[in-house]
Amino acid sequence: MTVLNKVNVEAQAIEAKKASKKLMVLSEVEKNDALLHLADVLEREYETILAANEKDLAAGREKGFTDAFMDRLSLSKERIADFAQGLRDVAKLDDPTGQVLSDWTLENGLQVEKVTVPLGVIGMIYEARPNVTVDATGLALKSGNAIVLKGGSNAINSNAAIVEVMHKGLEETKIPKEAVQFIASTDRAATNELFTMKEHIDVLIPRGGGKLIQAVVENATVPVLETGVGNCHIYIDKAADVEKAINILVNAKTDRPAVCNAAETLIVHKEWLAANRDALVSALQENDIQVHGDDHVLELIPGSVAAGEEDWSNEYLSTDIAVKSVDDVVEAIEHIEMYGTKHSEAIITEDGEAAQKFLALVDAAALYHNASTRFTDGGALGFGAEIGISTQKLHARGPMGLPALTTVKFLMKGTGQIR
Template sequence: MTVIKEWNVEEQAIQAKKAAKTLSLLTTEEKNEALITLADVLDAEYETILEANKKDLENGREKGFDAAFMDRLSLSKERVQDFAQGLRDVAELEDPTGIVKSDWTLDNELNVQQVTVPLGVIGMIYEARPNVTVDATGLALKSGNAIVLKGGSSAIHSNKQIVEVMHRGLEKTKIPKEAVQFIDSTDREATQQLFTMKEHIDVLIPRGGGKLIQAVVNNATVPVLETGVGNCHIYIDAEADVEKALAILVNAKTDRPAVCNAVETAIIHKDWLEANKDALIKTLNDNNIAVHGDETAVRVIPGSVPAGEDDWANEYLSTDIAVKTVDDVAQAIQHIEDYGTKHSEAIVTENKNTADLFMNLVDAAAIYHNASTRFTDGGALGFGAEIGISTQKLHARGPMGLPALTTIKYKMSGNGQIR
């Protein structure tokens, strides 16, 4: 891969825009063949990717990155195979472009079609997860979009090598390698340039921590598909089944604590807590879950520490959890309104009316009844790989798969009509 330095970010965007024109004309079969080729090349060259990843991990240890961050940064043969398989899975999905959403003919015999088309060029700004480099590329190419990738400095070596491997793969396909651009710079100025290139970039998608996302949202002149941090809650109602509640809580907190759909706050009805405190305490201890609780939780749960205001808004990304006790579902809903990030929220209850009230009133991209928040994921919901989880309300919301990377175009056909 020819490395293009930071001062040529605009040139990279221009190349991506030209490549997007070619990409938009390819057939579904040609795009699918390219994705399978990329997967095969990643599988074949995984060792070079792991060698590059070692440099990032070494730098991370020197900088004292925490365990959760290092987990997101770390690659293995299995993880490379997983995101290669993700490309094959995307190839199996329906092509989201060229779909006629509506078709009608006016009184003057002018035919009107509303058709799905690619967005064009996607600018992807993300942090420590090298798998995003592959996931985002696969979704972009399948939906007919070129992509400009700007990964975080912590994964610079891994991302560079992954893109080099994918470029070698693209040279064997109908997709020009210029459709996948990687900004080889750790300077923030390179990111700032992406923010303002409206003439070349059609949409920006930030994926990472709250500071990164807000920096993009607050400074970009390019339209932003906003993804959100996950301060997710589980409300355990007075009428919650004990076995379900504890299993869901453990899964949502400990399956992968460092991901955005992990639960960060358990809101517990005071009557349920009093009746089931022994089972809850044992479950927390058995799973090494550390509690930051309100006054009632600290009194009931041994070893818990008092929660401050920051704890209710904190995305721990660890096995720590905040515990809030409430008198009823209304208080639970209000707490989520005050501190939630509109990502994923859950209620555990056997009362359907209470569940319906919660699911209708809580404002979030994903709402669960008697299920773990860990299902807010493109793969888990059958979308294939996801490019991010949108917490906004315009265009796309929740896990963003292929359809979120398209827009519409009106195509009109006539026989000389004038107005």
């Protein structure tokens, strides 16, 4: 891949800005037709994408990347088919732009409308997750936005091939291919260029590990829609149903350990642990879950290792889990307040009062009562796809689908009114 210089990156951002003007006036039918065509082209050209992905995988094996990392990086015909289906699902959703949120008429006869419009140009900075290339593009185009993609260097061949295939498909649609820009550079300077392009980029969305997100938030002059790492907690309360609690814990920890909505910490009520220790230990052992526990947990769960301070805030992205024992729901909430990342938190209990206290007091984008944290996902919640999970509170919070990629305009229609 050719490392791009400042002029190249800026030129791509300018092209995206120009394309956004053309994109925002397209009809919903034209945008949907383009997404459906892109889905077909991705499925048809899967071999091109897999050949490029194998280059990234070979480099990853040579560098000794973890299994979790390789899983995020790895593509298959089936995964590409999932990407395509995601685009078809997005095409089925209502167009988020042009919606009249409210309207009223002033005493002087001036008519006012508050209407949704595209953000303009989205800068997407992400790590080794090729699926983001397709998901982010689909959501951006459907919501009338152009997008500038800067993926991680470890997936550069996969991402470049995906964008090349999508450009090929867009040439046969009403959407200009310039609306999708990919910065094919492994130079961090190229990423840094996006941080300060306020005149061309309307919003930056970082998606990846804590260091990446922190770097964007701290250095960008472009407005940032902050996504967050997932130190997600499962709290098993004293009144938790045993089968329900264990099933939810195992699912949240092992279904896909390398994703941000997987559980990283189990908080368990001491009375429940004492009464159901054997069932819990059996489930942990059967699923090869390594426990990092406090002193009380070390006494009751064989094979566990002592948890240090770093374990309570660690996003393992593996089958390791930190286990904290508590005396009540208040102590559980205090632990989450200290170490949580405001992503997804769950309480397992049959005590409605305890559940209500947890849901009311825990500060997070997504909260669950008797359900797995794995549902914090745009596709699972019916958004078609997601561009990220926001852990901030301004503009958007939680899984960000189409509505999060719009802003508003106030449109005033008069008959000559002056003030």
